[in-house]
Amino acid sequence: MDLGLEGVHVLITGASGGIGLETAELFHNQGAIVTAHYHSSYAPLKRFEGLSAKRQAIKADLTKEQEVIALFKSAQSTYGPVQILVINHAISVVEDADLWEMSLDRWQNTINTNLTSSFLVAREYLRNLKIASEDLKEKAAIVLIGSTAGKYGEAGHADYAASKSAMMYGLTMSLKNEIVKLAPRGRVNCIGPGWVRTPMATESLKNPNVAYAALATTPLKKIAEPRDIATQIVLLSSNKVSGHVTGQVLMVEGGMEGRLLNKPKDVGIEL
Template sequence: MDTDLTDKVVLITGASGGLGAEMARTFARERARVVLHYHTRQDAAQTLADELAPADCVALGADLTSESDVASLWEEAEARLGPIEVVVANAGIWMPDDVPIHRMTLDQWNQTVSADLTSVFLCMREFFRGIERHQIMDPAAVLIGSTAAVFGEAGHVDYAAAKAGLVYGFLLSLKNEIARLAPRGRVNAVCPGWTLTPMTQKFAADPDIIRRSLQTIPLRKVGQPQDVASAVMFLASSQLAGHISGQMLLVSGGMEGRVLNEPDEIDPQKAV
């Protein structure tokens, strides 16, 4: 199937992690030219670039909460591969400890909002400037949210609020703004549920956690990185999703905000 992504310049933030790396592999298979952004994990990003050879990929570092770093990232990416045509805003943080709001520090709140929302603002601002500067005809952005934005997440109000801001007000504003710069420009979002990555692997090893987590998921299984990457690739493709903009796609096994499965109905061996 033709995705029309051949030779498109795609920038993926947070490409050194589990989801970001799988997205990079997916775009490379479509013969896109991929900018692999990393923050601190240069070795992982460069190893990924080497893995994807002979695909045209470059690993570039930046602190996405820094205006100057984001501007430099775009400048270097354009110098190496050309104008950015697709952005996947994947980078972000999730604090592993449950902290209720009455115990949460302002520092934690600010850190999460900065990493998960402000960083995307800075990247999208630079992307839109590039669209205008280079007169890109069919740019696309895919924002990576979370089911926490839709259903909330007790103990992680900072993360849920930042992601909700991203996939509601931010997304719905940008899908209108991008069309004023490029008539066929699109912005969409993918909201993964629990997905098996190196970060979540330790939780998947605990049958009790699996049973509790899958009580709200009718498919009774944990998502795989390729599930998310395929959805992102679909929305990034003007050939496959050229008339889709401003939409939020949940990749979560049909998750609902209510219990659907009892623990004894879930087989942890078949869930991962």
């Protein structure tokens, strides 16, 4: 299906693995020009970058304002202004920590890495969009990647849940009203994945307790693959098929109904 993305310049943050890399591949298959951002892991992008002249990988620490500015300058110097932005990067600390045990350093690092960096990236995109030509503005779109943790919370990971919730609701809903001041047809949406079989999640899912909690309230009884999320990102980015969709948070989580709080034994039931 032609999504009208031929020649459109897309920047994807956190594109070196999992959802980001799959998204980069799908955009490229649609004829888009892809700038794939990475922070430390270039190896997965080496082959991707080398397959076509319409692909490039750029390193940046997105928590640093000047590196974000340099990222956009570098992307634009090769392929022109970025028209579609996918904010996909994030961290999540593996160790559980209830709020009363969580250090201020952990809280601030998660918020800074996930939320403040997203502000910096979105701001720089919009600043460049402001001075772009009118024809380039026609394809303007931002897709942010949230999480089921942002909708339901996640005990032991309030830092991550808070960062994602802020992106999904406060930031997305504000930006969809602001982008049209610069690009009248510009759109901003968010996708909230549940568990996805990325390399990092696969390791966690080896724990049967984690696997059970991930599926206990999920009607489809399966873990998403990166392509399940990437497909929705590309569709939401396309003005041709999603041109009247903005300010939406699309949950891609197999029908999850919330967080499992108690196992049978916790409520005195023997099965």
